[in-house]
Amino acid sequence: MEESVELDAPDLAITCPEDVVRIYSEQFTAIEKDLASLHQILHDTVEKMGLGFRMLQSQIQSQADLLNSMVTLLTNATDSAGRDGTTLSFREFTVxxxxxxxxxxxxxxxxxxxxxxxxxxxxxxxxxxxxxxxxxxxxxxxxxxxxxxxxxxxxxxxxxxxxxxxxxxxxxxxxxxxxxxxxxxxxxxxxxxxxxxxxxxxxxxxxxxxxxDMTFAIDAKIRVDAMLSQFADVNESIRSRLEQAAGFARQIEQGVSHSVSSLQFEDIAGQLLMQIQRRFEALVPRTTELLRRSLASQGAGGMSSDEIGREVAQLRSEIATKTCSMVAQESMSSGVIELF
Amino acid sequence: MSVTTAVSPDGGTVTISIAGRFDFQLHQVLRNAYEPHLTRKPGFVIDLTQTEYLDSSALGMLIILRKQAGGDHARVAIRGARDGVRKTLEVANFGKLFSLS
Structure with missing residues (x-):
């Protein structure tokens, strides 16, 4: 990427037309290299982000499973989960x-x-x-x-x-x-x-x-009834909060899914970059040649303005045919987005 | 503590009111209050408006009264119980055996 700032370097002093062509050519090459690096960085970064999002997704899934199992544990009033002899639901304990x-x-x-x-x-x-x-x-x-x-x-x-x-x-x-x-x-x-x-x-x-007086037994039942009812209230409030948390986890999961699908911009951006690269590939040698010949037009082998006009028109049509097949999909919103 | 008995003019209902503590000390007094009426098979109303406390033996006394008055055919109502007393009666499932009001 250092090449891209060489324009300001002192050794670029222009002393003859050949220098112009050289600088022009060097800068084109530098831009091509920068584009290639950009493409690579984009690709690597998006891959890492994809990996990160997938980890996030799996962790959120585990968290949601955990929350749901806790909700089930606290809820199971009538289902058979608590009757298998291994677990005792709170409600059964109360009953x-x-x-x-x-x-x-x-x-x-x-x-x-x-x-x-x-x-x-x-x-x-x-x-x-x-x-x-x-x-x-x-x-x-x-x-x-x-x-x-x-x-x-x-x-x-x-x-x-x-x-x-x-x-x-x-x-x-x-x-x-x-x-x-x-x-x-x-x-x-x-x-x-x-x-x-x-x-x-x-x-x-x-x-x-x-x-x-055995009334203490009756009093004990009254007190325990009250405590159990309080426990049930606390239980219910924990359960509803866990349900809320599970709801948040689902929302986060959706958000992450959206983000993951958004990462497909890399595909489109990559194609656009490739298109730019191809334009340069087509443009650079020919324009360098054109430039060289037009600069040398006063001497032998120079080009008339008609010749330059024809060359430019031909170049334009060549570039058009090289790039027309690319990036049919111009926006991310169009077409079906596949998850990574 | 005291037990007072009132018989309706037609003799069909015997109202027994219990004031103060309703516990073992009353067992003979209560028995004396209802036993003379049993042959007429009246309905009984146990008035607990003035009852401050009711213990487990009082529960036993009420069940014996119900049994003597005809068991499942007996007409025994408990009325006027205060919150604490009412709670005790409810926990002992007396709502199934007596009409609580």
Whole structure:
């Protein structure tokens, strides 16, 4: 590219017409070289940009896949992804936790109901025991009265003398029976008392169980429900933001695609450069010759102005035929653009 | 805490109002309040407007009342529950067993 600035170099002093031709020729050659370098640089740069864009595209694709998989992970509510035993979706975690806590609450309510029923039953039994005690007292009263009757019978039989002796034996037996009955009544009374005492102890135990406040289980479910609902909100907001990010990734991808297809300008620019090069190829030797001959027109072998006119016309038509087949596609927007 | 019972003029509805804490301490009082009416098979209304707190044994008492009043055929309504009490009833799924209002 240094050649292209040689115009300013001091050794280009023009001393004779041959110098003009030489400088002209040198500059044409330099321009041709510059064009070739430009073409190469353009080609190399566009290739690198294409490579860069392709890397960018693949990275954006990976990013979009990642974002989409995260969205799916957070979303899968009804699909089977979470049911394969390896992953547990957040929603399933929520549902299962809720179910476990509900079972716990149901159990607490059932335990409470059962223990209260036991308290009621034991209370009823205790009342029935009181009734038994009343019956035992009644039996004792009857036995006491029977004893009294037996005593009276003994007194009466003594007054009856000889004739009452048989009756005295009966009265003695009746008294013995009354005493036995009393003995049984006492035993029943003692057993009932002892049973009541045991029952009171059982009642105390069951009351302690029934009165223990298990409401904390219900409170726990209320709190966990609230937390899960908050989690779900956070989850949803993360999910929607990830979706937004995935949307941006898609837009970036589209932008990169556009850029990649825009790189096709290199094709067209390359063809245009080639056309310029061909024009020069056709132009340079002939114009150099023309220039040389017209400069030498005063001497032998010089050209008349008619000759120059004919040469120029011929040159123009030659260049036209050399370049007419090139760059049919003049703008990037026309024709189908193939991606790299 | 107190339990008051009111019977409608036709005897078809027994309203039991519970004020203050509704917990184990009330189990016998509550039982005494509804048991005498069971033979007439009335509808029951449990008024919790004045109930400040309700514990797990209160839930048990309400279920026993429902069972005694005819189980699935019983007409037992719970009304006037405040937010905290209502939440407890809801979490215990009482909406399925009683009419909550």
């Amino acid at each position: 299962q936790t809720g179910e476990i806590l509900q079972q716990f609450v149901d159990h607490v309510v059932r335990t409470s109901t059962d223990s209260l029923e036991l308290v009621h039953r034991i209370s009823d039994m205790s009342n029935q025991m009181k009734e038994i005690n009343g019956f035992v007292s009644g039996a004792k009263r009857i036995a006491d009265q029977t004893k009294l009757l037996a005593l009276n019978a003994t007194i009466e039989s003594a007054r009856a003398g000889e004739a009452g002796q048989c009756f005295a034996v009966v009265a003695k037996e009746v008294k013995a029976l009354a005493q036995t009955s009393n003995g049984f009544s006492d035993q029943i009374g003692q057993s009932v008392s002892s049973a009541r005492k045991t029952m009171e102890e059982a009642k105390h135990v069951i009351e302690t169980l029934a009165s223990s």
